[in-house]
């Protein structure tokens with residue numbers, strides 16, 4: 759299988775140490791023995807901190823995004839270092855480079871590309887670009903809920919949702935740098951147009967990546983129709 763895995767910055771750099779990078783490197787390395795793996799890494803808190811500095815300098819939102827992208831690329835670089843020779847040791851800056859580097863047969867790790875979206879969108883575009891069989895989004899929650907689980911204790915995890923229903927649910931949410939809610943519009947639109955099989959799972963436990971790939975009932979599956 760050809761897989762795109764999006765690892766949220768809120769997961770991989772949460773504790774500002776090497777552990778999650780190492781855990782993911784081990785799992786990705788094993789998966790790469792049988793599958794073709796592309797990884798997109800998010801920016802997390804360091805990205806938001808840097809974005810805030812640019813915002814305070816009053817440089818405009820697109821420049822905030824630029825700084826966010828740089829941070830996602832640093833996180834990608836850290837994962838590359840953890841993967842050693844199992845990964846192609848260069849962070850692609852666009853989709854064409856990702857495809858080119860994949861000719862090496864190694865794991866590809868990238869961060870952001872252009873302003874105005876998050877790495878969720880990058881992962882969905884990449885999945886379309888490389889014709890992936892599956893997109894797995896590893897995030898800091900168990901999936902999508904029918905209401906905010908932080909506010910409502912009776913909130914239930916949605917096992918399956920259509921891309922249209924998801925678009926409706928996130929309509930009108932903030933699109934400023936560093937503040938993409940849960941999943942961004944562009945990502946869902948890409949999933950819809952390419953009928954891409956996608957799963958959102960909790961990435962705090964990297965084993966969930968393996969479970970999602972094995973088709974275990976986990977997280978929220980996004981279906982195109």
Ligand code: UTP
Nearest residue numbers: 767800801802823826870871873876877935936
């Ligand atoms: P993230 O993808 O990490 O954004 O990129 P996020 O969803 O806000 O954060 P987490 O990690 O899931 O908590 C960080 C920021 O970098 C910019 C955006 O400003 C984004 O919020 N970015 C990233 C881009 O502008 N383009 C990209 O392709 C990627």
